[in-house]
Amino acid sequence: MNENIKEKISALADGELSEFEVRRVLDEIEKEPDLRNYWDLLQITRRSLINEDLGNIGIDISGRVRRELSGRKPHAVKNYSSYPSYKSYLAATAGLALVFGINFVITPSYTDTDSFSDEASQTIANAIASPEALEVLNNSVMGMNAKLRDFNYVSGGGMHANYVFPKDGKKFRVSLSPVLSEYKVKQAPELRRIFIKTDKGVFVVSVSGNITDEKKSRILQNANYFSSQIK
Amino acid sequence: MVDKQSKKQTNKEADLTLVRRAKKGDYRAFDLLVLKYQSRIVSIAFKFVKEIQLAEDISQESFIKAYRSIDSFREESAFYTWLYRITANTAKNYLVSKGRRKESSISELSIFENEDFFELPTNDSPEQILMAQSLKDTIYDALSGLPEDTRTALSLREFEGLNYEEIAEIMNCPVGTVRSRIFRGREALENLISPVTDKFKVMNNKEIV
Numbered sequence A: 001m002n003e004n005i006k007e008k009i010s011a012l013a014d015g016e017l018s019e020f021e022v023r024r025v026l027d028e029i030e031k032e033p034d035l036r037n038y039w040d041l042l043q044i045t046r047r048s049l050i051n052e053d054l055g056n057i058g059i060d061i062s063g064r065v066r067r068e069l070s071g072r073k074p075h076a077v078k079n080y081s082s083y084p085s086y087k088s089y090l091a092a093t094a095g096l097a098l099v100f101g102i103n104f105v106i107t108p109s110y111t112d113t114d115s116f117s118d119e120a121s122q123t124i125a126n127a128i129a130s131p132e133a134l135e136v137l138n139n140s141v142m143g144m145n146a147k148l149r150d151f152n153y154v155s156g157g158g159m160h161a162n163y164v165f166p167k168d169g170k171k172f173r174v175s176l177s178p179v180l181s182e183y184k185v186k187q188a189p190e191l192r193r194i195f196i197k198t199d200k201g202v203f204v205v206s207v208s209g210n211i212t213d214e215k216k217s218r219i220l221q222n223a224n225y226f227s228s229q230i231k
Numbered sequence B: 001m002v003d004k005q006s007k008k009q010t011n012k013e014a015d016l017t018l019v020r021r022a023k024k025g026d027y028r029a030f031d032l033l034v035l036k037y038q039s040r041i042v043s044i045a046f047k048f049v050k051e052i053q054l055a056e057d058i059s060q061e062s063f064i065k066a067y068r069s070i071d072s073f074r075e076e077s078a079f080y081t082w083l084y085r086i087t088a089n090t091a092k093n094y095l096v097s098k099g100r101r102k103e104s105s106i107s108e109l110s111i112f113e114n115e116d117f118f119e120l121p122t123n124d125s126p127e128q129i130l131m132a133q134s135l136k137d138t139i140y141d142a143l144s145g146l147p148e149d150t151r152t153a154l155s156l157r158e159f160e161g162l163n164y165e166e167i168a169e170i171m172n173c174p175v176g177t178v179r180s181r182i183f184r185g186r187e188a189l190e191n192l193i194s195p196v197t198d199k200f201k202v203m204n205n206k207e208i209v
Helices: A003-013 A019-031 A033-049 A062-070 A086-100 A122-129 A131-140 A213-230 B004-023 B027-049 B052-068 B079-098 B106-112 B126-144 B148-158 B164-171 B175-203
Strands: A147-154 A158-164 A171-178 A192-198 A201-209
Touching (some): A003 B175, A019 A213, A019 B004, A019 B027, A033 B126, A033 B148, A062 B027, A131 A158, A131 A171, A131 A213, A192 A213, A213 B027, B027 B079, B126 B148, B126 B175, B148 B164, B148 B175, B164 B175
Antiparallel strands (some): A147 A158, A158 A171, A171 A201
C-alpha cells in the first residue's frame, strides 16, 4: 500500500483533509480494497488507544448495508409528483424489455453528443436493458435531489435518462451505452464519461448538461460504484 | 489533562468531512462511516434486543435510514449521536412491534439513552474479552516505546483531542510534520494489533468485502 495515501487516510480520520483531498482519498480507497481495510484497522487502533470498548469489532455489516442501499430506490429521487415514479419506470421498462426485447427510441429534443454503431452486441445490449442497469442510472444520482424527467433507449443498445434539479431548473442527462469498435463521440466540452468493464463487455457512462463538473464527476463515481450489479 | 469537550468537538468535525461528502451522494464516504461505527451500533442494538443476529439486522436498517435521511442531519450534534438515536429508535420500534419491550427493563433503557455511555454491551466470549484486554495492554506498551515526538503528537491528538494546527503550535513544528508523526505512531501500533484483530474477525466470522 502507498504510504502517502495511508498517511492521508490517517489525516482523514482526524478530519484534517481538504474536500479535494478527501475526494482523492476516496478514489484511492475505491481502487484498492486494502486501503479500506486500513481505514477499518485505523478505527480499531484509535478505539484501543482511548480505552473504548472493543466489543463486536469483528462484525462487518457494511457489505449488507451497501447491497441493500444499491438495490433500492435512493432518497435522491423520492419526492417528485409531476413525473411518474422511477420505480414504475423501472418495473415497466424491465417488463417491456423482457417481453418485447429492446425498444430503440431516438430523442432528438436533447443535444446529441454520442453516436454509436448500430451493431451493438446483443449481449451487452441485453445487459444494458436489464433492470440492474436501470438501477445503475438510478443510483448514479443518489443523494443529489435530482428529479427524473424521462428516459429512453437509444439506437445502438444504449439508454439515457434526463434529469432536472428542481432548485435551479438545470437539466442534465446520464447515458449508459456499449462501447463498440465503431464507437464515436463528439468531443463536446460539457460531456464527461467513464468506461466500465464488465464480463458482458465494456460500456460507457456519460453525463452531459448544464451542471458543474463536480456533480458530473459525482454521478460518474456513483455509476461506477454501483455498476457491479450488471457485471 | 483530557479535555473531553475539545475531544468531542474534534471528533465531531472529523466525521463531518465524510458526512458532507455523503450528503453530496458519495456513498464511499458513508461506507467509511459505516466501517467506523458499525461495531458500536451493533452493540447498541444488542442492548435492546439481546440477540446478535437481530442486532445486526437492526443496525443494518439504522444505517440505511441514516443514509436515506442524511440530508436532514443538520450537523448540530455529532454524527454518532444522530446515528445512535436512529438505532435506539429502530430497536425500540422493533420491540414495540413484537411486544418484546419488557425484555429490557426501563432502567436499563434510560441509562442507555446517554450517548456518552461507551461501555457498550457485547456478545463477546470470555476469550474475546481477554483478547481485547491483551490488545489494549499491547498498545499501551507500544505507545510507551514510540519516539518522544511521535508519542507526544499522537497523545495530543488521541487523548487531548487537539487538531493538527494546535499540536503544531505546541510542538513548534509544521502541520505536515504533525500529520506525519501521528501517522507513523499509528502505523507502529497497527502493526502490532493487526494479528489480534484478524483473530477477532475469524471469531466473529467477519464478512469479506
